Every structure is written in C-alpha cells, then in structure tokens.
Amino acid sequence: MKQDVVVTGVGVIAPNGIGAQAYWDATLDGVSAIGPIQRFDAPHYPVRLAAEIPVFEAESALQKKLLPQTDRLTRLALICSDLAMADAKVDPAALADFEAGVAVSSSTGGLEFGQRQMQLQWGTGWESVSPYMSFAWYYAVHTGQISIRNGMRGPSGVVVSEQAGGLDTLAFARRLIRKGTSIMCTGGFDSMLCPYGVATAATAAGMSRSHDPERAYLPFRAESTGFVPGEGGAILVIESRTSAAERGVPVVYGVLAGHGSAFDPDPAGAGDGLVRAARAALADAGMSPRDIDVVFADAGGSGPLDRAEADAIERLFGERAVPVSAPKALVGRLMSGGAVLDVVAALLSLRDGVIPAVAGAEEDTVDPRVDLVVGEPRRQRLDSALVLARGHGGFASAMVLTKP
Numbered sequence: 001m002k003q004d005v006v007v008t009g010v011g012v013i014a015p016n017g018i019g020a021q022a023y024w025d026a027t028l029d030g031v032s033a034i035g036p037i038q039r040f041d042a043p044h045y046p047v048r049l050a051a052e053i054p055v056f057e058a059e060s061a062l063q064k065k066l067l068p069q070t071d072r073l074t075r076l077a078l079i080c081s082d083l084a085m086a087d088a089k090v091d092p093a094a095l096a097d098f099e100a101g102v103a104v105s106s107s108t109g110g111l112e113f114g115q116r117q118m119q120l121q122w123g124t125g126w127e128s129v130s131p132y133m134s135f136a137w138y139y140a141v142h143t144g145q146i147s148i149r150n151g152m153r154g155p156s157g158v159v160v161s162e163q164a165g166g167l168d169t170l171a172f173a174r175r176l177i178r179k180g181t182s183i184m185c186t187g188g189f190d191s192m193l194c195p196y197g198v199a200t201a202a203t204a205a206g207m208s209r210s211h212d213p214e215r216a217y218l219p220f221r222a223e224s225t226g227f228v229p230g231e232g233g234a235i236l237v238i239e240s241r242t243s244a245a246e247r248g249v250p251v252v253y254g255v256l257a258g259h260g261s262a263f264d265p266d267p268a269g270a271g272d273g274l275v276r277a278a279r280a281a282l283a284d285a286g287m288s289p290r291d292i293d294v295v296f297a298d299a300g301g302s303g304p305l306d307r308a309e310a311d312a313i314e315r316l317f318g319e320r321a322v323p324v325s326a327p328k329a330l331v332g333r334l335m336s337g338g339a340v341l342d343v344v345a346a347l348l349s350l351r352d353g354v355i356p357a358v359a360g361a362e363e364d365t366v367d368p369r370v371d372l373v374v375g376e377p378r379r380q381r382l383d384s385a386l387v388l389a390r391g392h393g394g395f396a397s398a399m400v401l402t403k404p
Contacts, residue, residue, distance in 0.1 A: 003240050003242065005177045005238055006244050007255075009087035010253060012344055014233075015051035016031045016330055017031075023341075023344070027330060032051075032213065036211075037049065037050045047202045049208065070132075070141075072112065073109075073111075074113075077145070081104075085150070089249060089250070092152060100181070100185065101185070104146060105161075105340075106189055106336050112191070117133045143157065143158050159172050163335055164389045165336040166187065166188030167343070170236070170256060177239060186235065186238060188334075188336035189233040190231065206300060207229070219297065219329055220326070221367075226301050230333060230334045233334055258281040260280025261397045274388055274398065277396040281398040291384055293322070293384050294325060295385070295388065296326070307367070324372050343401065347401060350382050354377045357378065358372055386398060
C-alpha cells in the first residue's frame with residue numbers, strides 16, 4: 001500500500017506577496033502585480049508588462065558571500081526554502097546525514113547572472129567573466145544552493161518541463177519520500193525578467209503584447225491577448241504522514257494524493273495531453289472526476305490554449321459544473337514556479353473552504369464550458385482539488401490534492 005505523502009511546510013515568494021499568508025490574502029483580495037516592466041528600460045521591447053517581485057527586507061540579511069556567486073532568483077529561492085522549513089519546524093542542522101533531499105524545478109536557473117557574464121565576455125574580455133558562471137546560470141542551481149546551504153545531502157534532482165515542471169518535480173520528490181527519504185524540500189522557481197529573457201520570451205506564441213495591465217492576461221475570455229510573464233514561485237516541505245505524526249507537526253496542509261503526466265505535440269488541439277494527465281492523476285489517487293471539488297487551471301491566456309483546456313475540462317467532467325480558478329491571472333505565468341504556486345493556492349483553498357476569484361472578469365465574457373469563479377471568492381466545502389499545468393513544447397501534468 002502506498003503511504004500518504006503530506007505537505008507540512010509552505011514557502012512563497014510571489015509578485016503579489018512574500019510569505020504564504022501574504023500571498024493568500026492578496027489572492028483573495030484580487031491584488032494584481034502585473035504592470036510595466038521596471039527592472040530595466042523596456043519601452044523598445046515588444047513585451048512591456050510583467051509581474052515583478054519587489055526588493056524586500058529579507059534579501060539584505062543573506063550572507064554576503066552568496067551575492068557574487070548567485071543570481072537574484074537563486075537568492076529568492078534560498079529565502080523561500082527557509083520560509084518553508086521554518087513553517088514545517090524543520091531544523092536542517094538537526095537532520096541526520098542523507099535524511100533530507102532537495103528538488104526545485106527551474107527552466108531558467110540564474111538567467112540574469114548568465115546574461116551579465118555574457119555582457120562582460122563581449123565587453124571587456126573573458127578575463128572579466130566570473131568563475132561562478134560555471135554553475136550560477138544552471139537550471140539545477142536552486143536545488144544545489146539550497147542543498148549546500150542547509151547540508152541536505154539526501155537524494156536530490158531537477159525536473160525541467162517548463163510550466164508543468166513544478167508538478168512533475170513534486171511528484172519526483174513524492175517518489176523519493178515513498179522510497180525512504182525522510183524529508184524533501186521541493187517546488188519550483190523561475191524568472192525570465194531580464195533583457196535577454198524578455199527578448200527570448202517575446203518570441204513565444206501566446207505572449208501578450210498589450211500595454212494595458214488590466215486587459216493583458218484574461219484567461220478563458222475571448223478578449224484575452226495572451227499571457228504575461230511573472231517570476232518567483234513556491235517551495236514545500238513534504239514527508240510521509242507517519243513522519244509528520246512522529247515529529248508532532250502542528251499543521252498538515254494536505255496530501256499529494258495523485259499525479260499524472262503526458263506529452264501532447266499539439267497542446268492547442270483538443271486538450272488531449274491534459275485529459276490523459278488528469279485521468280492518470282485521478283487513477284493514482286484512487287479517485288474519479290466526481291470526487292474533485294475545484295480545478296486550478298493552467299490558464300494559458302491565449303484563445304487556442306484556453307479553448308483546448310476548456311475542451312479538456314468538459315471531457316473530464318461532462319455537464320457537471322466544477323468550479324475553476326486561475327490565481328495566476330494576478331501574477332502572470334511563472335513557468336516552473338507557477339504550478340507550485342497553484343498547488344499552494346489549492347491547499348489554502350482546501351484549508352479555508354474558499355475559491356479565489358479571477359478579478360475583473362465578468363461571467364458573460366467567460367467560455368461557457370468553464371465555471372470560472374469571477375467577481376468575489378466563492379465559499380463552499382472543499383475536500384479535493386485538481387491542479388493542471390502545461391509546459392512549452394507539449395508537456396502536460398496534473399496533480400490531485402486532498403485535505404489531510
């Protein structure tokens with residue numbers, strides 16, 4: 001019999017909130033972080049809107065020796081892991097060797113660090129390039145730095161499948177727990193918000209080029225102009241239910257009950273990849289579609305992607321109107337960090353019995369096949385949630401969460 005794997009700690013660093021509760025309050029209040037790019041001079045770029053993480057006090061408390069060897073995003077991931085472990089009452093120094101592992105998904109790694117070193121390469125010569133360039137740009141850098149800083153030498157790794165990567169990495173970490181690792185620090189963190197990253201993202205199909213923050217990212221609505229990039233993510237502490245009980249953990253947020261993944265060469269087609277991933281996740285959880293109380297959508301924001309996801313939801317649930325939420329409409333698409341942030345929103349929805357609304361949406365403008373929660377948050381009994389995610393290139397992933 002498979003043992004339950006539960007979430008005992010949550011850390012969030014999102015554009016609209018630092019810390020899980022701050023993010024949750026902002027999400028329920030409909031606080032959007034989408035606005036003109038401030039990080040660099042962006043008026044001449046085709047993509048001018050993003051959801052950025054403002055500088056906050058905890059960044060200045062990091063060890064100074066970390067600054068020259070890390071990208072800002074990696075430093076944020078380190079702070080986020082601290083939040084998660086403190087929430088779970090985990091003291092890394094008290095853990096036995098190889099007892100805890102790390103798996104934090106990222107598609108970009110330290111992208112801005114890499115850009116700056118390339119500028120030095122071509123500006124002043126190779127002698128100016130930092131030796132830390134050998135790893136600071138790498139997609140595994142968040143996992144590595146969290147592991148080194150906390151002495152967490154257990155099984156670790158990275159799964160790279162863009163937006164789907166956050167869920168795939170949680171599933172990878174869950175497998176390690178079931179194989180005997182005591183604790184996993186896992187999640188997703190990403191950002192493309194630097195000149196090189198935005199120039200690359202601007203070529204992506206479905207990226208919004210709107211200049212109006214209130215009209216740029218409108219999932220499941222005909223007038224949507226595409227999606228807006230964001231940055232950040234979430235990190236969770238997961239362990240077996242038995243381990244949590246033995247440690248006397250005061251809070252268990254929920255159970256990672258099921259996961260499924262698929263590949264769909266045409267993600268804007270009939271949503272086949274999402275359907276197969278969701279059905280696999282439900283089978284893994286020993287549940288059926290009628291057991292799901294709320295769906296946290298991938299919410300691509302472009303017409304073809306949203307229609308495909310609406311098709312998938314309709315195929316999964318038939319005529320049953322399952323509430324659908326898309327909190328990423330407030331923070332943009334965070335790639336690997338986005339799906340894990342949706343997992344956090346789903347866990348807090350289960351905890352509080354409330355589904356976040358998509359701010360600014362009007363019911364008569366939403367695809368009629370989707371019971372998108374609009375206007376005000378919806379309160380109801382919630383025992384289970386389905387989180388959906390698609391990654392650029394055809395990746396599809398789904399995760400079922402249940403109350404503890």
